[in-house]
Structure formats: structure tokens, C-alpha cells
Amino acid sequence: MKLTRSIYLILFPLALLILLISCEKMLEVDVPTNELSSDAIFEDVQTANAALAGLYAKMRDNAPLAGDESGALLGIYTDDMDYYANPVTNSSFDLYTNTQIDTNTTVASYWSEAFQVIYIANAIISGCEKSYSLPVTERNRIRGEALLARSIVLFYLQQVFGDIPYPITTDYQVNQVLGKTESGQVLGKLVADISIAVQLLPNEYRSAERIFLNRKAGEFILAKIYMVQQRYSEAEMLLKGVADDPMYMFEQDLTKVFIKSGKHIIWQLKPQNSSATKEAMLYYFGNVAPTLYALSNDLIQAFPSADLRKNNWMATSTFNGNTWYRSAKYKNRQPGNDSEFSIVLRMEEVYLLLSECYVQQGRLNEALPYVNATRQRAGLTSLQQPIAKETLLNEILLENRREFFTEMGHRFIDLKRMDRLGTLISIKPNWKNYHTRWPIPQKEILINANLKPQNNGY
Structure with a gap:
């Protein structure tokens, strides 16, 4: 079942939620088989949770966080992966070669899929706000999960596109003329929304598998935004709160990092019907030449020969x-x-962001144990004092690359936060300064002139 690709869907929230619920059973909720009424959606915990299941499924399948091509795009856009598919113009290949234009179909799909997630989240938020029969605790929790999910997707959009619309309603008459919010203001709105979500969400998971968002996940995302805003003391407080919570534990065994049961996991997405993860299938190509993705030589050279991640991952x-x-x-x-x-x-x-946070505040001694944690686990020697601030920041960026390659655009987000995207010009010959943002899809501007002006360079 494929939904119309546009932020300006002329659909009622209930219809969209029913569609998703009918398609999705991966979260093992009891989904009603009969047609749902609007009262049932918003006044019954079971059906509200089913609506959330549809939201998580959409994030898993078609959004910036998806483990499929959506999550790989920023890897080929930067310097972590090479792309071997046929060089079709106006597609993912142009992102790999940094030659995208505003009619690029992959860029348009990334945009529209993300806004579909936001639309679904808004429908759930609206349903909770209008409900008078849901228990207060459950209503708050459901609203908090949807609000945080929406914020995560909006954060990715802000990082990739810069100034973006910030829809908070399902009213198409409002959304179809919604203008862009300036990038810094988007971050401010996200701080406000996530702060609300954190207050609404419990610390406890509603599943031992950690497949639902909770308060600590919200605090973690809020800390990431504070890092972008250079609000380091506030980020430190939140990151320390996550790091010190006994519910979580740094995974010392490199071979267990991607096992679903680890206490180091804060949030994960469950594959549909116990299938393999999208990442396991997407990046595999056996003893043949790659036809989609392979790790770049530049990434391989970033690993010392002693790094155990090179052999294990x-x-x-x-x-x-x-x-x-x-x-x-x-x-x-x-x-x-x-x-x-x-x-x-x-x-x-959490550890690497905390180390970066300490360095930015001039507290290098406090930063070292957190960056050394992943180094030591990988069999590398620990960084020691004396070490210059800039040198340590470079090492933290490098450690992020070794630790999080092929994980949902991590490299792009890290380079952008540390103002290092410009360094790609030495590796990617077509890189230009304006490539820190993608173009707003042309078809969206044609629908809504309030999305003008187009991003610089496009």
C-alpha cells in the first residue's frame, strides 16, 4: 500500500491511521480487524498503541532513520561509502557524485517520506489531545512518543535541508501554504517540543526490547540538539544523566554491539515479521563485485590495522x-x-558526544575516559595528556567515523555539527560549499510558493 507522496496530503488523519494499522503487525499489538471509528482510535489504548505501531513501522521502512537506502544516502553523499548502481541521472547516483539538482527524485522521495511520518505523528498527537476517555498516563505517554518521533524526523530534515516547514497539524489547508521556518528557529522549536515529550514520557520501556521511545531517548535527542546549538553545559547534564542511569551499560564486547538484547541500546527499530534487518540485507554482496554499496577506501584507511572493528564489523x-x-x-x-x-x-x-562536550568546555581530562572507552574496546591505545584541544576534537570525530559507519547518516551529522563538511572537498571532487544543504524539491515549490527561496546553489 503506497501513500501519495506529498506533505500536502488531502486525507483525514483517521483514514491514514487505519491504513497503517491494517498493514502493520510487527509490534505484536492486537490490531482490530473491523473498521475503526474515530472514537475508538483516540479513546482506546489498544487502538492508540496500534496507531503508534504504524508510526514506528513507517519510520523503519521509509524515513531518514530507515536501515535501507534512506539511511544509506548520507553515507554515499559524504565519504564513507561508494555507490555502484547504474549511473542514472537525477537519482541517488547524483548524490554520490554531489551533482544533485532540485528535480532529483531521490531528494524528493527523502523529503516526502519524512513528511509522511510527521503527518502520521501529528494525527496521533491530535487524537490524544481530543481524547477524554484515555487514562491520563496513557494519553501523555502516547502523545509523548508521537511528539518525540516527529521531532527526530524534523531534526534530520533540518540538518539535511536547513530551513524547512514545521507542520504541527493535519489540516491540509494550513499545510499546503506553510512557509519555511529558519533553521535556527527550527532547532528552538525542537527544543521546546522535545522538552514537553520528556515530561510526558516515562523512564521505563513498555517493552523489554526497547523498541519504543522513552524519556531517556528524549533526553538524548535533546542533548544532540543542544550540541548543535553549542549549549554544551546543558548537553552535558542530559548526557551524564543517560550515561549514569543503571538501566544502561556500555557494551564491552565488540561482538555483541549489534545484538538486540544489549543494555547499551537506548532505542531500536524491530524488523517486520522477524525478518533480517534492512542493513544486513542492503550491505551484503558476497564474493562478487558490489552492485549497490561498498565501504570507501577513505573509510578503510581511517582504521589502524589493530582496530578490532575492522575485522568484526x-x-x-x-x-x-x-x-x-x-x-x-x-x-x-x-x-x-x-x-x-x-x-x-x-x-x-552518548560517550562520544559527552567527550566532545567536555572538550568544547576546555575540560580535556574529563573527556578522555569517554573517547577512550570505544578505543580500548577496539584494541587501540588510549589517548593521553598532554593533547591539544583541536587534536582531541579531531580524534573524537575520527572515532565517531570508525564506530558509526553505515548507521543512518551519522557521518554527515557529525561533520556538520563540528563544521567539517568542507573537508570533503579534498575527497569528493564535485563538493561545493553549498552542499551542506540539499535542494528543496522543485515539485514541492511548484505546489507551494511559500517554500521559496530555493536553497543557495540550486
Whole structure:
């Protein structure tokens, strides 16, 4: 079932939610088989949770966080992956070569799929706000999950496109003329919305599998936005709160990082029907030449020979005398997968953000244990004082690259936060300064002139 691709859907929220609920059973909720009434959607916890299941499914399948091509795009756009598909003009290949224009179909799909998630989240938020029969605790929790999910997707859109619309309603008459909000103001709105979500959400997970958003996930996302805003003391407080919570634990065994049961996991997305993760299937290509993605030589060279991640999280394929590296973080490609989910947020990122936060505040001694945690686990020597601030920031950026390659655009987000996207010009010959943002899809501007002006360079 494919939904119309546009932010300006002329659909009622209830109809969209019913469609998603009827298609999705991956979260093992009891979905009613009969047609749902509007009262049932918003006044019954079971059906409200089913609506949330549809939201999580959409995030898993077609959104910036999806483990499929959506999550890979920023990897080929930067310097972590090479792209071997046929060079079709105006598609993903142009993102790989940094030659995208405003009619690029992949860019348009990324935009529209993300706004579909936002639309669904808004429908759930609206349903909760209008409900008088849902228990207050459940109403708050459901609203909080949807609000945080919406904020996560909007954060990705802000990072990729800059100034974007910030829809908070399902009213198409409002959305079809909605203008762009300036990038800094988007971050401010996200801080306000996530702060509300954090207050609404419980600390406890409603599933031992950690497939639903909770308060600590909200605090983590809020800390990431504070880092972008350079509000380091506020980010530090939130990150320390996550790092010190006994519910979580840094995973010391490199071979267990991508096992779904780890206490280092803050949030993950469950594959549909116990299938393999999208990452396990997408990046695998056996002993043949790659036809989609392979790890770039630049990434491979970023790993010292002693780094255990190179042996555990990568695999080689040799064909006709040529050798390529592929991501092998997720290894279970069999039906009936019960060991791996797609991890979105994990403690290793908390540690590296915390180390960066301390360095930015001039507290290098406090930063070292957090950046050294992933280094030591990978078999690398610890960084020691004396070390210059800029040198340590470079090491943290490098450690992020080694730790999070092929994980949902991590490299792009890190480079942008640390104002290092310009360094790509030495690796990618077509990189221009304006490539820090993608173009607003032309078809969206044709529908809504309030999305003008187009991003610089396009």
C-alpha cells in the first residue's frame, strides 16, 4: 500500500491511521480487524498503541532513520561509502557524485517520506489531545512518543535541508501554504517540543526490547540538539544523566554491539515479521563485485590495522582480482531473525558526544575516559595528556567515523555539527560549499510558493 507522496496530503488523519494499522503487525499489538471509528482510535489504548505501531513501522521502512537506502544516502553523499548502481541521472547516483539538482527524485522521495511520518505523528498527537476517555498516563505517554518521533524526523530534515516547514497539524489547508521556518528557529522549536515529550514520557520501556521511545531517548535527542546549538553545559547534564542511569551499560564486547538484547541500546527499530534487518540485507554482496554499496577506501584507511572493528564489523569480497569491503555489523540474514534489530540510539554515541562536550568546555581530562572507552574496546591505545584541544576534537570525530559507519547518516551529522563538511572537498571532487544543504524539491515549490527561496546553489 503506497501513500501519495506529498506533505500536502488531502486525507483525514483517521483514514491514514487505519491504513497503517491494517498493514502493520510487527509490534505484536492486537490490531482490530473491523473498521475503526474515530472514537475508538483516540479513546482506546489498544487502538492508540496500534496507531503508534504504524508510526514506528513507517519510520523503519521509509524515513531518514530507515536501515535501507534512506539511511544509506548520507553515507554515499559524504565519504564513507561508494555507490555502484547504474549511473542514472537525477537519482541517488547524483548524490554520490554531489551533482544533485532540485528535480532529483531521490531528494524528493527523502523529503516526502519524512513528511509522511510527521503527518502520521501529528494525527496521533491530535487524537490524544481530543481524547477524554484515555487514562491520563496513557494519553501523555502516547502523545509523548508521537511528539518525540516527529521531532527526530524534523531534526534530520533540518540538518539535511536547513530551513524547512514545521507542520504541527493535519489540516491540509494550513499545510499546503506553510512557509519555511529558519533553521535556527527550527532547532528552538525542537527544543521546546522535545522538552514537553520528556515530561510526558516515562523512564521505563513498555517493552523489554526497547523498541519504543522513552524519556531517556528524549533526553538524548535533546542533548544532540543542544550540541548543535553549542549549549554544551546543558548537553552535558542530559548526557551524564543517560550515561549514569543503571538501566544502561556500555557494551564491552565488540561482538555483541549489534545484538538486540544489549543494555547499551537506548532505542531500536524491530524488523517486520522477524525478518533480517534492512542493513544486513542492503550491505551484503558476497564474493562478487558490489552492485549497490561498498565501504570507501577513505573509510578503510581511517582504521589502524589493530582496530578490532575492522575485522568484526567489516567483511571483504574478492572478484576478478579486486577486493571490496562491505559493512558486516548486522550478520543475521536468515528468516526468523530473533537476534538483531536496527539500533538507532546506543550508549557509544552518548560517550562520544559527552567527550566532545567536555572538550568544547576546555575540560580535556574529563573527556578522555569517554573517547577512550570505544578505543580500548577496539584494541587501540588510549589517548593521553598532554593533547591539544583541536587534536582531541579531531580524534573524537575520527572515532565517531570508525564506530558509526553505515548507521543512518551519522557521518554527515557529525561533520556538520563540528563544521567539517568542507573537508570533503579534498575527497569528493564535485563538493561545493553549498552542499551542506540539499535542494528543496522543485515539485514541492511548484505546489507551494511559500517554500521559496530555493536553497543557495540550486
